[in-house]
Amino acid sequence: MILGQNQYGKAENRVVRIVRDGATHHIKDLNVSVSLSGDMDEVHLSGSNANVLTTDATKNTVFAFAKEHGIASAEQFGIHLARHFVTSRQSITTARIRVEEYAWERIETPGPKRHSFVRTNQETRTAQITYAGGPDGWQIISGLKDLVVMNSTDSEFRGYVKDRYTTLPETADRILATEVHARWRHSGTDGAEPEPGHWDHSYAQVREHLLHAFAETYSLSLQQTLYQMGARVIDKCPGIDEIRLSLPNKHHFLADLEPFGLKNDNEVYFAADRPYGLIEATILRDGAEAGIPADLTNL
Structure with missing residues (x-):
């Protein structure tokens, strides 16, 4: 028996990024799934986790990157993530990032407040x-x-x-x-x-x-x-x-970014x-x- 195609990751990370431009807020609402593959034979064959980046770490990366890089577009955010996973770990040779984006339309009301969608x-x-x-x-x-x-x-x-x-x-x-x-x-x-x-x-x-x-x-x-x-x-x-x-x-719920040295100011x-x-x-x-x-x- 031989091991065929395999991958792993964290599916459906629901991340919402708020940009507060004074009274005007902007929203990016994404559902991000990360799938990684590479030198992963041993985790399947012998149970060795030596080359395994935890799926929890991939989830944390999604939220941390939303803070550090922002979300200009679904495509650009996916590019940042994919490049990071492949270049930061020798055992990871391919990263597939799937993103669903949920669109919001601003509710226009009288007055200066622009935070309803x-x-x-x-x-x-x-x-x-x-x-x-x-x-x-x-x-x-x-x-x-x-x-x-x-x-x-x-x-x-x-x-x-x-x-x-x-x-x-x-x-x-x-x-x-x-x-x-x-x-x-x-x-x-x-x-x-x-x-x-x-x-x-x-x-x-x-x-x-x-x-x-x-x-x-x-x-x-x-x-x-x-x-x-x-x-x-x-x-x-x-x-x-x-x-x-x-x-x-x-x-x-506010994502906990403190373990990564990042402040989450309602973003x-x-x-x-x-x-x-x-x-x-x-x-x-x-x-x-x-x-x-x-x-x-x-x-």
Whole structure:
């Protein structure tokens, strides 16, 4: 038997780099996978790790390079990494770097702050229409899902209950990111069917108010942000009586760069996908009764 093609590395390193240009922030959001090959026969055949650079070290390199070199582009960042791995270790002869980049579009709001973003090409529009006959027999529920948004500052979380199992440190400045899932119930049509364009206009309005409320709220908690988003829709859209929101907290943790002699001043983050906090609530117009069906409780 002979050993054929082999490689190893660290897959899906989720690195987020924030460049803070005063009140204007810039984001690079990458998923980086590193694969190395070379003189690696003995680790397979005899278990000798003498030529093995640990996969943990490759992960740390990704985060350290995000700080030291920045991320001008996915390609340039991959070039820096590949060159480093091949030239720094004699046993490594080939490095393959695969990068996925997730695009963010700035949420433009009045004022000087420019640190709110919406992930592009992610959102799905939804609708559920029920008719039981007669002019009052309609129930129309519109919605959206997979609308990913982020504030790179103006969010904190502190003053919460602490018990013997609490380890989360308080923070006065954090990334707040979530994937918005929303359903909203339209009030009665008074027996007249709206023009077809009404629904597109209504959807665009709700989406805009959700984004602006997210961007303009200085967040003390994701619960507070959720309420402000829902309340703004109810306030600004008189034809909507109820909105239900489900917001998973897409956690971003500061990468620990101290072992490499680097200071991480809220610049380089590890984007964790699970477990995550899940915040859900319904906001109703005063005097309206809840009417979104039970089968839409879990959005």
